[in-house]
Amino acid sequence: MRNKLSSQINKPWTLFIGVILLFWLKMYAVYQTEFDLGIQNGMQSFLLVLNPISSLLLFFGFALFFKGRKRAWAILIIDFVLSFILYANVVYYRFFNDFITLPTVMHTNDAGELKDSAFALMQFSDAFYFIDTLLILSLILFKVIKPQVAMKKKKIALVFASAAVFFTVNLGLAEADRPELLTRAFDRTYIVKYLGQFNYQIFDAVTTVKSSSQSAFASSDDLTDVRNFVEANRTEPNPEYFGKAEGMNVIYISLESLQSFVIGREVDGQEVTPFLNSLIEDQNTFYFDNFFHQVGQGKTSDAEFMMANSLYPLPSGSVAMEKARNTYQAQPAILEQKGYSTASLHGNGKTFWNRDEMYKSFGIQKFFDSSYYDMNEEDVHNYGLKDKPFFEQSIPYLESLEQPFEAKMLTLSNHFPFTMDEGDVDFPTLETNDSVVNGYFQTAKYMDESIEQFFNDLKESGLYDNTMIVMYGDHYGISNNHNTAMSEVMGEEVGAYENAQLQRVPLFITAPGVEGKQVHEYGGHMDVRDTVLHLLGVETDDFISFGSDLLSEDHREIVPFRNGDFVTPEVTSVNEKCYANPTGEKVDAEACEQAGQFVEESLELSDKVVYGDLLRFYEPEGFTPVDRNDYNYTVDQMEPVQEDPAQEKEQK
Ligand code: GP9
């Protein structure tokens, strides 16, 4: 029996083709069970079957250069590496609902810190993804596979040639179904769907190299289109609000993973966010209920990036990782030059999302990271310090800042997989089959309690009356992998259209002494910088901004998502399908055309700025370029900041 098997396997092509067949099946199983690729027609289904072939021929083809025992080992190694990449994508996808890109893995610090979530995402049945690797290994170890004869060069060339042919046919058919697939690659899912996981990975590698060379060749001329566009789309501030909060401190609070659907919602008759709900009615609070997150893969850091710069984060990877050293004219720097002191507070390590690099370019003077907090075991969960001890311990740091100050506080407890320690919160859990969705309501309630406590502490410290508090949801918490449970929560089928609506996140601006209101304008993260600066009485005319003041009379109500989808009060565009609001009825593509053009142009031009590091060629009037060397987070942050670091340096 073993001999029979052995003689079959050891025919010249059997092992090679057999391994490819197994891997092909495996990939197809992953496509069907793990990824939500949105197959819409027969051609796409066909391409899904076809697309693994070219890359498998290419990669396994390299094993053919080896003969004897080495061939089987080469096949084993290639099989393992490809399985590993595929599986890493599976785990990553379960979390981010997206595919891995090179820049995200190149930064091992964060990959390391992400591992807690990664373990929660692994399942026992995942062993399946390595079954073929194990099979090959046993065939080698039990010597079923005999030394393989050398393959003629011509035959090897034929394998690579057929890989090329398969790829060309694949790409041709894909482009016929989806023109400009590779040139307008906003959405990684498309590339995987049409060209396959490994061709996507190659594409991503090429894009990454291209992006790093982009800034090398950029010149100041490239800024002309950008400036024209920004100028043509500038939104004038509303005189009714301009300067209304002048001279106040500003505290930003990033509300981790908080989506608007929990606001006003009850579980068993109890409000999930009673404190935030009460703020909606507060006379000094603006509450924006049609506000959307606009992040890409950089999640929290992308939101931070937009709040500070009114530029879009990157279409792949995270701007904080890849472009931290660019020249920016970020809000902290702008305010610093108006006499503000600036800080960021976060109960996690300073290297996460490369913050200690990014913040320097933003002009953030002080960074109170986890090393400033009592991180005792009881108070730490998931990524870092729980929100209640975080806010509580932050008060002395805030008090230590010279006023007026701008401080950013990043919460953490309401983070995937939405678990809490026993006793942290007393709130009923939902009873869907989905523990992520069930847990979300409890962690959101905990966050709400922590914010109420923080507001009280601010009042007690005397800071409250002179401080404007800007709270924003940073991104979704419940990805569309949880649509089934979300349908139960929302009481309606959650599909592509509804999912786009669920990308609403709360935005609150509380400014004691300023009369607030509920604002129903459509907007997103990009719009906050201008809104806040105008409230503070800071002119923004000279700054490059892709946002639009939410309180302005002529606020622009087009909200681009980072993947090119968008919403306006009238329409929602998802995957280039156009839906009418609020019915979700599919309508003619024409209804989305005009806004679509604006979205495309905005994203493209903003990307040009970030990839090309174009702000280094531009000096807004009255603004001094940020010198990253003036910022150092390794010194004791409780010391007052040097008045004039430039002068200091001269003296040395
Ligand atoms: C980590 C925190 C979480 O410091 O910002 O990041 P996220 O996973 O939400 O992007």
Ligand code: MN
């Ligand atoms: Mn986040």
